[in-house]
Amino acid sequence: MIVHIVAGGPTNVLPHLSAYDNEDVYWIGVDRGVLTLLAEGIVPKRAFGDFDSISEQELQQLQTQLPHIDIWPSEKDQTDTDIALEWALEQEAEKIRLFGATGGRLDHLFGNVQLLFKGEDGQIELIDRQNIVTLHRNGKHVVAKKDEYRYVSFIPLTPIRALTLRGFKYPLDAHDVPLGSTLCVSNELIHHFGTFSFTEGILMMIRSKDEK
Known part of the structure; x- marks a missing residue:
């Protein structure tokens, strides 16, 4: 199982997600990353987040479009991306790729780099337009x-x-x-x-x- 997680980071540093899309991939959207996926013509199989970065109307639309959406409170002890990653690890995914996790706020960037510690050697890749980490x-x-x-x-x-x-x-x-x-x-x-x-x-x- 290969899982691709798209977080809500700036879209200008994203690679072309279509290049990573095939029938063997399980897509997950995180918060605003769900909208990013839909804009690329990719419907995620699951979505996670508090969705505080989108409007109530957008959230209601997502609830009708997506097969599984897990809504979390905004006050919690993990980031939305961390929650999605832990779900992917529980499924024993052989490869997990994180998109939309760089650019913008540095606290988000360093927090997402720390998430790499949760996987085995090379199991988790942090990817943007110029880098694979x-x-x-x-x-x-x-x-x-x-x-x-x-x-x-x-x-x-x-x-x-x-x-x-x-x-x-x-x-x-x-x-x-x-x-x-x-x-x-x-x-x-x-x-x-x-x-x-x-x-x-x-x-x-x-x-x-x-x-x-």
Whole structure:
């Protein structure tokens, strides 16, 4: 099961959602993200949120259009996106992609980045028009070259022990990377596949491209 969650972030940083739409995908709308999906011609199978960012009339229309809509109080201990993500994890989704979760308010951005901790290695992807963000724990990982996303950066979320990069323009061999380091920003793959491995820590990988 592959789940795509569209949150209510600014639409100007969204990729073309139709490129991610196929019959094997389960779409979820979060708050205003439901309207974003409908504007793209995609009817989500579930919707979550307090819907405080849309009008009462829009909410009533959604209640008649959608098969499942879960309305939550505005005062709660989780964000709407967190609630939708936890539902997807409970369904044991093999891949979860988050859209509409970047841009705009920085507290929302950093909160959504923190949600990556809830999944397994690379299970959750945070995607916008220029970036694909995943989180990885210690071990060895394979990364395939994507010509569209030229740059591959590694950001330490904890101190990283013995980071090794193979198949990259700037390789590393068992190098410790402390918090606050920019050593691994803007690397590039030089082969069809590369690997990164480390013995301790949590690492964020960002695949990115320049805006055209």
